[in-house]
Amino acid sequence: MGNINILNGKKLAESLYEMQDLCLADDVELRKPKLVVITIGDDDASKVYVRNKKKACEKCNIIFEQKHFSEDEDINIVLDYMKHLNIDRSVDGIMVQLPVPYRFKGIEQAIMPDKDVDGFSTYNLGGTLNNVKHIPACTPNGIMELLHYNDIDLEGKNVVIIGRSNIVGKPLIGMLLERNATVTICHSKTENIKNITANADILIVAIGKPKFINSYYITSKCMCIIDVGMNRDENGELCGDVDFEDIVNYWKMFSTDNIERYITPVPGGVGPMTVYSLVKNVNMIYSEQLY
Numbered sequence: 001m002g003n004i005n006i007l008n009g010k011k012l013a014e015s016l017y018e019m020q021d022l023c024l025a026d027d028v029e030l031r032k033p034k035l036v037v038i039t040i041g042d043d044d045a046s047k048v049y050v051r052n053k054k055k056a057c058e059k060c061n062i063i064f065e066q067k068h069f070s071e072d073e074d075i076n077i078v079l080d081y082m083k084h085l086n087i088d089r090s091v092d093g094i095m096v097q098l099p100v101p102y103r104f105k106g107i108e109q110a111i112m113p114d115k116d117v118d119g120f121s122t123y124n125l126g127g128t129l130n131n132v133k134h135i136p137a138c139t140p141n142g143i144m145e146l147l148h149y150n151d152i153d154l155e156g157k158n159v160v161i162i163g164r165s166n167i168v169g170k171p172l173i174g175m176l177l178e179r180n181a182t183v184t185i186c187h188s189k190t191e192n193i194k195n196i197t198a199n200a201d202i203l204i205v206a207i208g209k210p211k212f213i214n215s216y217y218i219t220s221k222c223m224c225i226i227d228v229g230m231n232r233d234e235n236g237e238l239c240g241d242v243d244f245e246d247i248v249n250y251w252k253m254f255s256t257d258n259i260e261r262y263i264t265p266v267p268g269g270v271g272p273m274t275v276y277s278l279v280k281n282v283n284m285i286y287s288e289q290l291y
């Protein structure tokens, strides 16, 4: 009989910190790794993400620094600050928390690729497509590890991604192709999304619309749904882009068909895997230029 499995990203991330020895002992005599997070303007979701990143860094003995700029800051001041971080040898990783006010769009490209801990630079994004050594984007890398450690096979599978952002959709294309998946991307201008999602074996949703994807979008062949969304529903409760209850109830109708099915919860699914990937990237940069 097929089961419905909840992909517990929180638990997996916790065991990966230990397994991969990501948290340096507090008594190391070497300098500690350091991450600088730049925030511009006020975005409520960003505050939660940054707080979680700070907590994980503190747990893993990474020095965490946040530099905040107001939304009407002179763009040259921000760029000068980023230039200074690029050459500061005590700084391993730099990131700009997104979204930023429109005027600052693309400013993260001023981070030099060697310190681009988010993997958003042209070099690192390109690296996902031609298999050269690069820093992988955190959310896509977290998703790939979540699939890997749960033995979810990708070879030959139809993977449909909803959302074409630089943060999730675009880097995922390269990573999934590398694992021999057949990849389709849907976005806001895609016509008849349901016709495409109906053919998905695996569906990855990153559109930022509360509970947008429900059982009408899938068929019984869909065996895995990854929900990247982090929204508030009409009652102010945290929820994803996927209507979790509706999908699980739909899947229950096929409980005798021997297919193992998987779904991520929100919170506790993709989010902790993103933070784990960030810590992993900071440590990778640090250990490669240790001095």
Ligand code: GUN
Pocket (backbone or CB within 6 Å): 049, 095, 096, 097, 098, 099, 118, 138, 139, 167, 274
């Ligand atoms: N906003 C939402 N997710 C992310 C992320 O992974 N990195 C950055 N920089 N901003 C984000």
